[in-house]
Amino acid sequence: MSQTVILSDxxxxxxxxxxxxxxxxxxxxxxxxxxxxxxxxxxRHYEVHPARxxxxxxxxxxxxxxxxxRLASYGGxxxxxxxxxxxxxxxxxxxxxxxxxxxxxxxxxxESRNAFAxxxxxxxxxxxxxxxxxxxxxxxxxxxxxxxxxxxxxRVAIVDYDVHHGNGTQDIFYDDPQILxxxxxxxxxxxxxxxxxxxxxxxxxxxxxxxxxxxxxxxxRGYRRVFEQVIAPAMRQFQPELILVSAGYDAHWxxxxxxxxxxxNGFAELNRILxxxxxxxxxSRLVMSLEGGYNLxxxxxxxxxxxxxxxxxxxxxxAIGQVDAPEPDAxxxxxxxxxxxxxxxxx
Numbered sequence: 001m002s003q004t005v006i007l008s009d010x011x012x013x014x015x016x017x018x019x020x021x022x023x024x025x026x027x028x029x030x031x032x033x034x035x036x037x038x039x040x041x042x043x044r045h046y047e048v049h050p051a052r053x054x055x056x057x058x059x060x061x062x063x064x065x066x067x068x069x070r071l072a073s074y075g076g077x078x079x080x081x082x083x084x085x086x087x088x089x090x091x092x093x094x095x096x097x098x099x100x101x102x103x104x105x106x107x108x109x110x111e112s113r114n115a116f117a118x119x120x121x122x123x124x125x126x127x128x129x130x131x132x133x134x135x136x137x138x139x140x141x142x143x144x145x146x147x148x149x150x151x152x153x154x155r156v157a158i159v160d161y162d163v164h165h166g167n168g169t170q171d172i173f174y175d176d177p178q179i180l181x182x183x184x185x186x187x188x189x190x191x192x193x194x195x196x197x198x199x200x201x202x203x204x205x206x207x208x209x210x211x212x213x214x215x216x217x218x219x220x221r222g223y224r225r226v227f228e229q230v231i232a233p234a235m236r237q238f239q240p241e242l243i244l245v246s247a248g249y250d251a252h253w254x255x256x257x258x259x260x261x262x263x264x265n266g267f268a269e270l271n272r273i274l275x276x277x278x279x280x281x282x283x284s285r286l287v288m289s290l291e292g293g294y295n296l297x298x299x300x301x302x303x304x305x306x307x308x309x310x311x312x313x314x315x316x317x318x319a320i321g322q323v324d325a326p327e328p329d330a331x332x333x334x335x336x337x338x339x340x341x342x343x344x345x346x347x
Contacts, residue, residue, distance in 0.1 A: 004310040005106045005115035007099040009048040012120040014088030017076075021257065021294045022134040027120055030290075033300035039307055046106060046115075051097035051142060058145040059138055059172045061129045068093060068136050079131045093121060093136040100143035103287045108151050108242060114278070114310045116247075117143075117289040118303070124166035124246045124291050125191060133164065133191060140246050140289045141172045147242055148178050157240035158182065159231060161223070161270055162248020162291040163258035165194030169246065170209055175201035180208050180238045180345075182231050184223065186251070186259050187213030196338050207344030210234050215331040216259040219323065220266030222332045223251075227273045229336055234345040235277050243278050243286045245271075249293030249302040253323040257294050263322035264298065268305045268315035275309060286310075 008031075013024035034040055056065055071077050072090035079085070096119035103115035123140055125133030140158055147153045157180040158173075160166040165185040170193065173179040185194050200208040212226050235243070249267060251260035278286040288306060293299035298320055305315035340346045 003113040008118040015092035017084040029296040029300040050094035097142040100139040160246035163251040167193040175204040215328040219261035248291030252298040264318040
């Protein structure tokens, strides 16, 4: 039995807007890289089913879902300057959430140790009532709430290492004591949320949000320190039964949207830490769901490295390389020190 499930669907390609950076070519590049890597036959490819509306309503308002469906039925349009809808977008969005659910079912049901939902559109900016930031439905949030409400898990952790703060995921779970949301992100940067002071609802879920806003220019060393000194201790304190990863690769140094300097090897190091935490805390149960990443070569290389790791192998050689530049160590130290001093899971 292969230990790694992969979920994707060609329908995702139909959700694309000419000239937009969040385009069908992103998954095309990933598929081509998987094929040339020799990993295709080592992965279990599961069919994707659309999420049911009642599962989407675990995190989103009926009004938002109706807006997305209606705009698609009218031939498409835009929610804002960043976020578009095509005639295929409602189907793509429900399939993306369904892929994340399918990944959780495979892992929670012991069919697989881990899984990767390779989906579009991304999801972590979608709030309960608003589509924004390229995102229509919050795939990782739907999957997390599904794990709690439908599968009976008690504690689920979400780690988001996309370069942008996952404001939608935070909003959805801010008062939920069963979900730990951890985000590393560039600051100040879109969408402007994610300060260290945002730690979860003080009454309902104190400490269940953990934000690590990082200065521009943070790279492999800084991210590794944050994961070792902040994310890992918080996860051990929370003791999740399942780890979900909002896997955005726009913190890569070559990304056209991001101001960070992570390399493919740097992302692989973060994955190593998360996989070791999954082994330690939750019987290796880990699910990744694709978010951002807009340099096609870096995106594809990072996903292939992650799949190799999910299969229990070395991530392989980083053919793209890394930036040889100093990191803002003093600023990173300040963020880590503030969190260790103030956050309930780190004190």
